[in-house]
Amino acid sequence: MKDIILTGDRPTGKLHLGHFVGSLRNRVKLQNEGNFDKMYIMIADCQALTDNFDNPMKIRENLREVALDYLAIGIDPEKVIIFVQSMIPELAEYTFYFMNLVSVARLMRNPTVKNEVKLKNMDESIPSGFLNYPISQAADITLFNTTLVPAGIDQEPMIEQTNEIVRKFNSLYGDTLNECRILLPDNTIARRLPGIDGNNKMSKSLGNCIYLADSEEEIRKKVMMMYTDPNHVRVEDPGNIEGNIVFTYLDVFANDDYFRKYLPEYKNLDELKNHYKRGGLGDVKIKKFLFNILNEELTPIRNKREELSKNMDYIDEVLINGTEKARIVAKENIIKFKKALGINYFDK
Numbered sequence: 001m002k003d004i005i006l007t008g009d010r011p012t013g014k015l016h017l018g019h020f021v022g023s024l025r026n027r028v029k030l031q032n033e034g035n036f037d038k039m040y041i042m043i044a045d046c047q048a049l050t051d052n053f054d055n056p057m058k059i060r061e062n063l064r065e066v067a068l069d070y071l072a073i074g075i076d077p078e079k080v081i082i083f084v085q086s087m088i089p090e091l092a093e094y095t096f097y098f099m100n101l102v103s104v105a106r107l108m109r110n111p112t113v114k115n116e117v118k119l120k121n122m123d124e125s126i127p128s129g130f131l132n133y134p135i136s137q138a139a140d141i142t143l144f145n146t147t148l149v150p151a152g153i154d155q156e157p158m159i160e161q162t163n164e165i166v167r168k169f170n171s172l173y174g175d176t177l178n179e180c181r182i183l184l185p186d187n188t189i190a191r192r193l194p195g196i197d198g199n200n201k202m203s204k205s206l207g208n209c210i211y212l213a214d215s216e217e218e219i220r221k222k223v224m225m226m227y228t229d230p231n232h233v234r235v236e237d238p239g240n241i242e243g244n245i246v247f248t249y250l251d252v253f254a255n256d257d258y259f260r261k262y263l264p265e266y267k268n269l270d271e272l273k274n275h276y277k278r279g280g281l282g283d284v285k286i287k288k289f290l291f292n293i294l295n296e297e298l299t300p301i302r303n304k305r306e307e308l309s310k311n312m313d314y315i316d317e318v319l320i321n322g323t324e325k326a327r328i329v330a331k332e333n334i335i336k337f338k339k340a341l342g343i344n345y346f347d348k
């Protein structure tokens with residue numbers, strides 16, 4: 001059986017390098033390999049509202065921005081169904097029934113949620129909708145019979161939670177739902193790309209991002225601001241590469257071609273790292289190298305994005321058409337779900 005692939009992003013801002021290496025590149029690869037039954041990308045506006053309920057305009061404004069990012073990185077709406085979460089009411093129905101299958105204690109133990117509660121200073125005032133978002137995510141995944149989720153590692157606890165719900169549902173109501181697996185990037189740093197501040201993960205909510213839409217100047221400014229090694233004061237000082245965010249990014253983005261093109265005096269990253277550790281290599285040089293790489297990666301995306309943004313009616317069309325297609329599947333799939341629960345009272 002071929003995979004049914006589903007992923008999504010919260011429309012809390014434009015997409016950034018973390019999305020790019022954590023999930024978007026795998027999505028484009030899967031799309032182009034074409035070895036799947038169906039592939040969906042969901043813009044998770046309901047989930048975004050769980051911690052942005054006081055600022056719905058932010059979600060509204062970013063919906064189309066995220067769609068633009070998808071098309072700019074090469075997602076093809078002819079091959080992939082892009083849809084809007086809030087326009088599929090069956091997702092809310094699934095969520096409602098799934099809530100019976102998960103204890104509050106289990107939700108509180110979710111490490112990603114715990115981390116987000118801390119970062120967002122929610123403390124004692126966690127909205128119950130936010131606490132429940134892993135359940136709503138289980139609904140997103142299972143409603144479409146998803147088997148594969150290309151995502152960053154922060155999504156691992158969500159996949160675990162989803163599979164727990166699936167097993168519980170199936171054991172209570174009969175074999176109905178599929179389990180799924182996560183597809184992480186091969187590069188372990190790309191599974192959770194840190195922010196340009198060196199802390200945590202790059203995240204829209206934390207304001208530590210390089211966005212796919214950033215201009216050349218913005219990229220340059222952000223790279224030049226990056227944290228390196230505070231003890232590497234003079235060029236001749238030996239430098240530390242552990243926790244040095246410029247090297248962390250180079251670990252993800254540098255390849256031999258980029259060395260040939262922008263830094264031919266070094267063969268590869270190991271040589272560069274060794275020189276830095278020995279001393280005699282300045283921060284500006286490594287930052288310029290990283291800037292050149294990121295700018296080369298992002299320039300075609302930025303240009304395509306600009307081109308696409310001239311025709312926002314087309315973006316709307318993509319979202320409306322994708323959502324219509326997803327809704328047809330949702331309506332079909334919920335029939336079996338309701339039957340399993342025995343709430344299909346008047347079926348003939």
Ligand code: ATP
Nearest residue numbers: 009010012018022151152191192193202203204205
């Ligand atoms: P928010 O701050 O609103 O939660 P976000 O930046 O975390 O936004 P999401 O929309 O929550 O982005 O994440 C969408 C997808 O991108 C998920 O699959 C997630 O794992 C992946 N992703 C997000 N940030 C990173 C990152 N820094 N590194 C790797 N993957 C990431």
Ligand code: MG
Nearest residue numbers: 010154203204
């Ligand atoms: Mg997130």
